[in-house]
Amino acid sequence: MADKQPIPREQHGSSWPEIIRFFHSDLRNRLAKLPLPFRSEIIEIRCRVNRPVELNCGKRHVFLTEDGGVTDDFREAGVMSIDELRKLISALTTGSYYALEAEIAQGYIGLPGGHRVGFTGRVVQNAGKIQTIQHISSVNFRIARRVAGIARPLLPLLWKDGRFLKTLIISPPAAGKTTLLREIIREFSYGVSQLNIPGHHIGVVDERSELAGSYLGVPQLDLGPRSDILDACPKEEGVYLLLRSMNPQIIATDEVGREKDQQIIADIINAGVSFITTAHARNLTEAMFRPGLRRILENGSIERLITLSNRFGPGTLESVKAGAAGPELWLQSQNGGEHRD
Known part of the structure; x- marks a missing residue:
């Protein structure tokens, strides 16, 4: 006999506050201001050093403004400084970046809730294999959602x-x-x-x-x-x-x-x-x-x-x-x- 399944909903997964809790406070506060309907469309949050924060909604890609709005014009969005990116990396790794080197060498780490964070930066090799990634320049937060x-x-x-x-x-x-x-x-x-x-x-x-x-x-x-x-x-x-x-x-x-x-x-x-x-x-x-x-x-x-x-x-x-x-x-x-x- 088939088991009873959870009652179908349009989407299952973490709530928006549960998702943005992984980010450092400045960025978290900006993301918290996004309109409610728009939040469910976001599948990736991309952060790059000296570039604006990009929100990937599938067919549409927009940028996050300083006041928590969105724009199609990257010139209207603030940029993420190296210090902000470091704060973000520290928040995502809970201050244990070096303890996660083996995972980071694969280019990503997993988070509670099934979310995944990808990294790019300077690749460090040992015997022809990637040992870790240093001087992170890009972070891609991929939101895990189940569409029932x-x-x-x-x-x-x-x-x-x-x-x-x-x-x-x-x-x-x-x-x-x-x-x-x-x-x-x-x-x-x-x-x-x-x-x-x-x-x-x-x-x-x-x-x-x-x-x-x-x-x-x-x-x-x-x-x-x-x-x-x-x-x-x-x-x-x-x-x-x-x-x-x-x-x-x-x-x-x-x-x-x-x-x-x-x-x-x-x-x-x-x-x-x-x-x-x-x-x-x-x-x-x-x-x-x-x-x-x-x-x-x-x-x-x-x-x-x-x-x-x-x-x-x-x-x-x-x-x-x-x-x-x-x-x-x-x-x-x-x-x-x-x-x-």
Whole structure:
């Protein structure tokens, strides 16, 4: 029997005060003045030394003014000084920057609530590997939000003859593929009684800590009661670890497309396990230009191909196909309507 799920809301996640508490006081006070409806649109807060604070709202990018307003003209926004950036970094790392060097060497750190902070600056290498990043010049605060219900219309297309169909989600960057993947994992982990979908054991390789948003090993985002998560684990090692030790029914991971990913997917299938994953591409044509991804698409491994875009905002569902060479099962029309076969 499927488990009862939380009552769907448009968005789940941290409240605005919970999000901005990570920032130093000056910037926190400016962010607190942003209009209520606008806050829910922000997906990234980008801070750069001697540049204005940029707010990424998906299709729209604006700058934060000194009085807590927004403007499209960067000349109307104040700039962040080196001292302000240092205060921000200290606040985000709770004054323990050097204790987080191993994480920072990956280019980001995780925060409570599933939020993620990326850094750029001067890279310090040791034996050809990044040891840490010093003299930080840019900070990107990525807000973790769960958009409830977005996967539900797709579930009948991903479930056939009592099994989950092997699925690939493709989209350009920041078009919602990780958000959709997270929701599909959650739905199948809980199970959906209305569709006669039982709860599934799902092994998740969360290589970039984006799916579960784990903090100190504890998932901050809901992936369901039957999901087992490997956080910050390379895809290749993680998949085989899960196959050996956790007996998953589905393996979920983000961003395939390298040459060796074809063999990883083949080994998942040979183990009798289904999978769902994602890849960067604007459409099927662009995906076919990536050699590793083309082989995955051409060898028949993919039973459902979902394409997303930013056309009507992040997460616009463009199409669902029965594999790369199969028929369209769902198609977005030019005016935003939909067509289902």
